[in-house]
Amino acid sequence: MGRYVLRRLLQLIPVFFGTTFLIYYLVWAVPGDPFAGKCGDRRCPDSYIQFMTEKYHLDDPIWMQYGTYMKNLLQGDFGQNFSGRDISDILITAYPNTLKLALVALAIEALIGLTAGVLTGLRRNGFLDNLVLVSTLFLIALPTFVTGFVLQYLFGVQWKIINPTVSNSPTFAELLVPGFVLGSISMAYIARLARTSIAENRRADYVRTAIAKGLPQRRVVGVHLLRNSLIPVVTYLGTDLGALMGGAIITEGIFGINGIGRTVYRSIVTKEGAVVVSIVVVLVLVYLLMNLLVDLLYAALDPRIRYE
Structure with missing residues (x-):
């Protein structure tokens, strides 16, 4: 290792x-x-x-x-923008908010998407399966800005459950609705990916052997079936964190989140190339480290995978 x-x-x-x-x-x-x-x-x-x-x-x-x-x-020096402000200060202000938003979106899409995928993969062609397929197709076809504006109007303006815009240093609770908006499309893909993987592995020999041994259904699904079916889902989730952070421009704009999405947009408009490069460099590090972490998780999910 x-x-x-x-x-x-x-x-x-x-x-x-x-x-x-x-x-x-x-x-x-x-x-x-x-x-x-x-x-x-x-x-x-x-x-x-x-x-x-x-x-x-x-x-x-x-x-x-x-x-x-x-x-x-x-040496830890990101330089300065054309106004003389340290870019590191800009990153310290913007990145934590976007990271919180991306983590909330990742948790929501993993929890809801994986649960829906497992349930429909075990019971295909039923009412729940058709409902999830239609719902995920609807989310995939619906643009993010439409989902954001609709949920902001319903929860923030019509029902007044949340504030239409979040604070400058938002808590995880404030980011639940924006996180759902940001991760809605990925959640739909994860549900479909998990459904297909579960349905395919359910017919594998090792699952049939586990059932023939008389193992409880919970152990067959949780230990044998789910662990092997999680590999493509974990791969998608690992690469999705960087994509969520880099693609949060629309969500941050709708809910007034001071994150890297809005910072990148302003920097592109004002031609602050050094700020754009610094933000993307940190995103590259996130992508590389998450890919390494995903590769290390493979052995924990599937004992057949060896690194040496």
Whole structure:
């Protein structure tokens, strides 16, 4: 196990540098004046543009800019935006809210989606199975912003169960409805994925053997069937955390959440490339670490999987 983890960590190094360089190149290769609008309606003076260009090394070749950025990043310095504010302060303010939102969405989609998938996988073609299939298809077809606006109006305006917008430092309870909105589509996919996996593994030889031995239904399902059927679901959940964090722009905008989604949007509009790169770099780390964690969970779910 130790050798496998070390090997995987070493593999993450070139992946990390390759993806971050590609992101850095794509962000800074976008045409346009990064200082447009920084001086109000009038054009910024040439002296200001020259000063800012030299300060942020924008006149250096792209590979040299990336090298300088990564050197500072490895020392814990994310740099500053064009207003002189430390990007690390922006990340500290925005990332915890988005992480809370993504974790709530992940928990909701795992709990509801997996439960629905297991129940329908064990009893296919019944009323519950048809109900889940229709409901999940409806959620998949419904855009996230429609789900968000409908739930915000019903729970926040019509029934006044929640506040239409959350606070600056929201609790997990405040994020239940936004989390459901964010994870609704993934929840539908997980329910369908778990249903298919359960139905397929239910006909496997090891399940038939467990039933023939006279094992209780709870043990057959919980130990033998569910553990093997969870592998594709765990794979989906592991990669979905980063996707939820990166795709929370609409949900954060509807419920007024001060997270990385709104921060990225504002940074793109104002051409704050350094902020966009820093946020995406942290998302890359989340993706890489979650993939490593998923791979390590495989052996716990399926004893047939060995790493050495």
